[in-house]
Amino acid sequence: MKISARNVLKGKVKRIVHGSVNSEVVVELPGGMEITSIITKNSVENLDLKEGHEVYAVIKATSVMLASD
């Protein structure tokens, strides 16, 4: 499946914290940067996400803000 989201960044699951409905998943990108994602706990199970697994962070371009110093 090919998706319209302009940002698809490959990384590895570094850490997962489960809440009651949502889970927080930290993804480590090459170079050491981290991306944090909140998805439903159901989705973590559907994707069978586990620490160390390869994963893509997918972000729609309109969800990306920019900031400068």
Add this chain to the structure above:
Amino acid sequence: MKISARNVLKGKVKRIVHGSVNSEVVVELPGGMEITSIITKNSVENLDLKEGHEVYAVIKATSVMLASD
């Protein structure tokens, strides 16, 4: 200013394409990955964004989806 968005990634403006209301800004991260952002043309002017400038991509954790192969 410190922001609640969990993802603040430092990079450089690589390319800007202006539309009538929105602009598309491509940010190059260290290591060569790119992040594409759609913000208003007004914001590009307010931040005085230009190619080569340092910039932060700011993404709320709930806007990040995950995908696996």
Add this chain to the structure above:
Amino acid sequence: MKISARNVLKGKVKRIVHGSVNSEVVVELPGGMEITSIITKNSVENLDLKEGHEVYAVIKATSVMLASD
């Protein structure tokens, strides 16, 4: 690719209107309901979307509001 977004709805491209940066794509679902999507013009080209093509509307659960009469 399997995505964490909880909503993946299969339909057909019914209409595409191009702007300078963004495009509006109307997807017809089985049963006649329509879903309208705004994605970048680049994404329309990358996905090679055309009227009549099969397509999936992908929506993160946190982006869905509910309303009642």
Add this chain to the structure above:
Amino acid sequence: MKISARNVLKGKVKRIVHGSVNSEVVVELPGGMEITSIITKNSVENLDLKEGHEVYAVIKATSVMLASD
């Protein structure tokens, strides 16, 4: 009230799972498709949502991504 969101889909509440702050609500559309929504538990109470109730799923067009095989 008439809303700018381009996508307003009528359905029925099929299932509600409560977390501590957020709740997950599954809406069944005519034809059997389902839409999952994450809203605050407070909103579920304010709208008095219950299984079987009629409800509208409301989605802004910029929140809809597209994908193709």
Add this chain to the structure above:
Amino acid sequence: MKISARNVLKGKVKRIVHGSVNSEVVVELPGGMEITSIITKNSVENLDLKEGHEVYAVIKATSVMLASD
């Protein structure tokens, strides 16, 4: 129609700028604060928005970030 979005702020349309697909609408809140919204040009027409008209800015709680100095 009652909506799950936790933020429904009443104001007046102050300014509308049309793009080819999207429009930028500035809403003035009581007390002089302004909220800027990007919606499709179609939605501006459907809601028949014009300068001076009463309007509600509707924002899902997960779309609100917080920042401190």
Add this chain to the structure above:
Amino acid sequence: MKISARNVLKGKVKRIVHGSVNSEVVVELPGGMEITSIITKNSVENLDLKEGHEVYAVIKATSVMLASD
């Protein structure tokens, strides 16, 4: 840090409710209007948010819908 988000509204933290992953923060704006935000519990801690503290609600223009009666 200057951000591209068009909406940066100054207020005071009125109430914080913690979930397991997310927290709900209510911000009171001048004039008495309230904005509700859902951010991660980690962010509440990073920003050291407490009732009575000054805070900015930051909202991207594409996340603002409009509604009329």
